[in-house]
Amino acid sequence: MASNGCILTISFLAFSFFVALASDQNPIQDFCVADNGTTVLLNGLTCKDPKQVVADDFSFGGLHIAANTSNALGCQVTPVTPSEMPGLNTLGISIVRIDYAPRGINPLHTHPRASEILIVLEGSLEVGFITSFPENRHIGKVLQKGDAFVFPVGLVHYQRNPGPTNAVAIAALSSQNPGVIIVANAVFGSTPNISSDILEKSFQINKQVIGYLQTKF
Amino acid sequence: MASNGCILTISFLAFSFFVALASDQNPIQDFCVADNGTTVLLNGLTCKDPKQVVADDFSFGGLHIAANTSNALGCQVTPVTPSEMPGLNTLGISIVRIDYAPRGINPLHTHPRASEILIVLEGSLEVGFITSFPENRHIGKVLQKGDAFVFPVGLVHYQRNPGPTNAVAIAALSSQNPGVIIVANAVFGSTPNISSDILEKSFQINKQVIGYLQTKF
Amino acid sequence: MASNGCILTISFLAFSFFVALASDQNPIQDFCVADNGTTVLLNGLTCKDPKQVVADDFSFGGLHIAANTSNALGCQVTPVTPSEMPGLNTLGISIVRIDYAPRGINPLHTHPRASEILIVLEGSLEVGFITSFPENRHIGKVLQKGDAFVFPVGLVHYQRNPGPTNAVAIAALSSQNPGVIIVANAVFGSTPNISSDILEKSFQINKQVIGYLQTKF
Amino acid sequence: MASNGCILTISFLAFSFFVALASDQNPIQDFCVADNGTTVLLNGLTCKDPKQVVADDFSFGGLHIAANTSNALGCQVTPVTPSEMPGLNTLGISIVRIDYAPRGINPLHTHPRASEILIVLEGSLEVGFITSFPENRHIGKVLQKGDAFVFPVGLVHYQRNPGPTNAVAIAALSSQNPGVIIVANAVFGSTPNISSDILEKSFQINKQVIGYLQTKF
Amino acid sequence: MASNGCILTISFLAFSFFVALASDQNPIQDFCVADNGTTVLLNGLTCKDPKQVVADDFSFGGLHIAANTSNALGCQVTPVTPSEMPGLNTLGISIVRIDYAPRGINPLHTHPRASEILIVLEGSLEVGFITSFPENRHIGKVLQKGDAFVFPVGLVHYQRNPGPTNAVAIAALSSQNPGVIIVANAVFGSTPNISSDILEKSFQINKQVIGYLQTKF
């Protein structure tokens, strides 16, 4: 589902390992433009020779274009990370554009490495997150055009377009590689599957329901 | 469920906000023993006068005692955080003892602020975590007495006692306040509830199943 | 000039000292909603009781509204920091909306504590920054609607609306309190003034020009 | 002495330089499994292709087995670091098992890069550390089975088995590469030797005693 | 100007990209002596085999020698960074010696990645910095031999020798690669030039003055 639906796309996830350099630490030079051709894997990415950088390394276009939301969730994320903008490497920030069809949702998920601040550009969004302390409190609100909302790092959150028209948001994340865990996909769609007994007891549901859910993801 | 079952207890969660000082940054003095009587709330906890600290501020006992696992999950966590050991404040580490009844599980959960390394002291444990990249890969193994396993920060993971006897583990976490998000409780047990539409689309299940699940959590 | 012109407004600067808690370190609890009534000053801000937080602490509205750009620079910044959105405290990120009149500019400035990624929502912008290594290289580009560009932390940068129509941008910064140093104001508009000899030698200009410039800022 | 006695073994020390990546910073991807075959030396270790990782990269066995304590100190440390568990790389935590013969000691030492929390699994231990402020205060206690104790980062500390039976402890450290400085070995056992005059004045002892001590280490 | 005048020299700037590893994070091993022959570019520098390090890797000489200040500013900086002292790599600190001719100045500049503490060894110095909050306050003082002063990270600052004799200072910086932005050079001396319109509006001066200034830098 994630490959054509909401939340970061496969291409983003595929890149995410390689663009990680220091997004949670300080840069130690003006910039360290990602050398996407590197073969050295480390906690981040090697850099281009600083004398070879050009303005295009620091820019990316097309965020005004609506993405295709004809997928199961009616939602699509267009990421801007070091894979799209190499100059972001080591700077500790990234952004995404999110398109929502009417009733589209960005399903329950977490970002293990970033807080997220979202701004509604078009339409309205029902948003919320669940706290771990106080335990399992749901903090949610309906946002209108021009409203912003923040989702603290690591907490389960969602967005939903309650309206009859498309919605568009821009979100900024406090890491160049925030990562994403879609709850349902991780739980019911992993390879290999999590054993039924774990799922039954975790969700208090029986084998039949589990089997059904696993066919969905 | 969390209040009497597995994962950190209410008392731990209740404390978790107040003991947070600097667990992810360096201490800047030898120690900053938590002043649990403070009324000043900040990103952590105020300290006792260093001249007043005693050895007991740095110790905690009873981790050899089996906890009561007679709960729905057959699992119980005994935490050691600054609420139990005030000297841990600012030192960036905490530990827990986990008891598992036969077939007991520590259900699917994440720690938003810590990696966890677990050691099996008694019995055996089936453990695993789900990666975000590669997408939704399940990395799991059955551990025997004396085996250790690490769960990277922020990833969904679980433990299960597959055997006919009790199991016991000690786990160390890379934060004084790791936090915990029990997936099922956060998703189906929040207050107020997440709207059915979000849950239906996130989990591809219908209202009836959602209502049923919400009664469980 | 900064008080009614571009770059962060006085109210933002006035607040900036007080909202600083941990924006460059990790939060150690789910959130630490700024207690704007605090009298305790520290490297950041004290928090509200987590049991008292509400959804409005995490939201802010009105970013769809064009700001008044009738000032000397034809530019206005609308910030969203913990003073406007208390829930941002400790989360290491903030955003701003920037409005530009035709030919309006956001003058040469630096952010000592944040990198900035900017997205053009309307119109076009000529943007650039100057590197310290390679020495004094100017990296600039003209952005169109939908283009994004990143300014690395601490480097002198600017934006200019070259077009005949208004331009609008959203920018995200990698700190809850990025700070801002407007070069001309800091150099020629400080209180008390920097001595003429320093300015003359730094800028290779004579007393008359300096006096003239000081009257401007 | 350290090569066959207590404190981390040579093989651990030999590895310690190479496994250091980011243990005090945040991981920027799910994991960065140590590529122990790397030839690139940096502030840490390069990683395996994330698609090639297996469950065994995250596990290590045998911690239930008593180590051989027949050495001068009657103590032996069995470390679990990225050299034994490659998946620990970048996760900021490590563990050790420590075996103590009757009267065995883990001599005075410091860990320059980690705090340590120790749990007594068998027997009893006399433990303590010396503070730098308040100046040279000795904070010590006798621990029984099930007791835990924390040693703040960088402080001189020790453990001693006062009893007639073996003792066993598990300790967790807040770095993947805590490092260790055994006071006596560093001072009297370095190569080349520290000049006698420094030692005489530092310890207020004469050349004869120094020469005697140097033969011991 | 910077190439023969005050502020860090070209050779220092040229090196600055390559020596950056981890100067703002903790070292994870005893040391990571810079391997200046590396071809791998990353957020810092690769290291020599720790078994090959020698005392000279940790030392640098000649700081008692007055530098040649016969340049436009009457000032010269002699840096000690990992390019001069490879053992500094990963240790988060560097130093410089600054020589001032009578009336010499170290012109208005910022260090994007370090705070600076300066000690006057000979003569006297007029020093100051400009705050961003309170907005554009000039905090300055005349220092005599033996006085120390600190310049907070990222703020515009200067030093000037008001006296008839040479002045000498030692300054320590809180990064191995502090970076430097000389305000006038960045603004009027960049390649390519910043467009006149930006400069005119930023400095409220006309094309003629701008053109004049650009010929100077």
Next chain:
Amino acid sequence: MASNGCILTISFLAFSFFVALASDQNPIQDFCVADNGTTVLLNGLTCKDPKQVVADDFSFGGLHIAANTSNALGCQVTPVTPSEMPGLNTLGISIVRIDYAPRGINPLHTHPRASEILIVLEGSLEVGFITSFPENRHIGKVLQKGDAFVFPVGLVHYQRNPGPTNAVAIAALSSQNPGVIIVANAVFGSTPNISSDILEKSFQINKQVIGYLQTKF
């Protein structure tokens, strides 16, 4: 001994707990001038109202004055930390002046929270540190006037004036509160004493020598 001898003085140690705010994290505002009158103890120090700061908060004088070295070690340290220079609070750096009588030594010690770079202003110094990996290698050198040398964080090190004349050094440390552990004082001078058995086995010396040493410290 430390109270009148070398290494940081009591007054410095006494202050060290209270000046710790964030010296190892980034400042989040321009400055956070230490409010030495605070009664709130935390991981650092509260700040003065930024509107009330003055230039003297950022300066300290008298470092050109030789300290009295008539003590057992022939060495004296004059520290500059937030207790002497409140503006250093949160800036992550501090300095000291060290005076050495002929044959004076700064005895074997470690700084748990800082690397140190030392510059010889007068005379010559024999300096060295002991590595933990490679195990117990002594890296030492004789420095002449104008030489600099770096001691990595947490390693045991010393300085000795081998010459017939006084020596003077300035050292910068990468923390506002580096802390100090004088090996001999910590080991033989703690209150209460470390038990003889620990000391005998750690140093391989008998009760008589231990008792003798304990009378010295």
